[in-house]
Amino acid sequence: MQAGEYIHDHFTKIVVRSQVAIAFTLLLLLPAANFYYPTDYSLKAGIHGVSAMLAIVIGTYLTHRAIPLIKGMHVRLESLRRWVLFASVLNLAGAISGNWIYMRYRGQDGPRDWILAHVPNFHNVLMEFKEFVSLFPFPLMLAAAFTLYYYGMPIQYRRDITRFVGITILVSWSFLLLGFVAGLVLAKLRFV
C-alpha cells in the first residue's frame, strides 16, 4: 500500500512547531530544575532527568514515524535511521546516568532506606521492576537502528522487515514510558 504524504500549509506548520517548542521547553524545565536542587547529587540527578526526558520526547516522536512503517507506507529512511540512532544514544545515556544515580538511591540514608521504612512495596515491587525495564529501550532501539543501517535503502522492498522495525520502535517506547513513570513516582516519594 502506498499513500501520499499529508502536507501542512505554512500557518499550520508554524502553529505545530510553536506548540512543540513550548511544550518541549516547559517539559525540560522539570528535570533541569534538578541541577539547582540543594543536594550533593544535583548533577547526577539533573543529567539523568534531562537524558530520560529527552529520550521520552524523541521516543514519542519516533512512534509517529513507526506507524507508517507498520502500515507499510513509504517513509524517508535516511532521516528516520538518523533519528533512531540518536534515540539509541539518548537511551544509552539514560541507562548509564541511571546507574550513576542508582548508587545514591541505594546509599546510606538514601531514598531506598526511606522508602523501605515507610512504603516498602514501592521499592520491593516498583523499583525492582523499574531498574530492569529501564534497561530495555536501549537494546531495542539499537536493534532498530542496526536493521535500518544494515539493510540500507533496499529495506523498503521488504515490508515485513520495515514492519518489524516499526514494532520494535513502539515496544522500545512503551518500556521507556514504564521506566519513566516509575522513576517519576519514586522521585516524588523521596529525592536523592
Add this chain to the structure above:
Amino acid sequence: MENEADNLQTLHSGPVVAASLSLLLAFLTLMVSHHISRLTKGLDNMVHAYGHWIPGSTGSGPDGSIGSYSGKETLALIVWLGSWLIFHQLWRNQDLSLQVWTRFFVVSLIVITLGFFHPLSDPIVLFVAGLFGIH
C-alpha cells in the same frame, strides 16, 4: 522492476531475527540472574562478582553502590553481544518468517516483563528454588 526483484533476492530476514533474539536472551539473563541473586547472600555475591569492573559496583556510605545490579548487567551484556554475533553469522543469508517471529518476540517480551513483577514472579521463583533445595 528488475532492480526490485534483485533487491528482494539479496535481502534476508536472518539478521533481524538475530538482533532481536539476542536482546530477548539478554533480558532473560537479567531476569534469571536477578531472581538468583535474591535467593541467598552467597548467590548474590556470585552474581555481583561479574560486575566488579563497573565503576560504583562496590562501596558503601552515602554515595552508595549499585551492588549486584552490576553483575546482572554484565551477564546480560555478554549474552546479548555474544549471541548476537553467533546468530548473525549463522543466519545472515537465511530467510526466516518474520510473521511468526514478530508474535513470538512480542509475547516473550511481555512474559519477561511480567517476570520482573515480584508479586507475580516470586511464588514461581520460590517454587523453582525449592526444587533445587535453595531456601
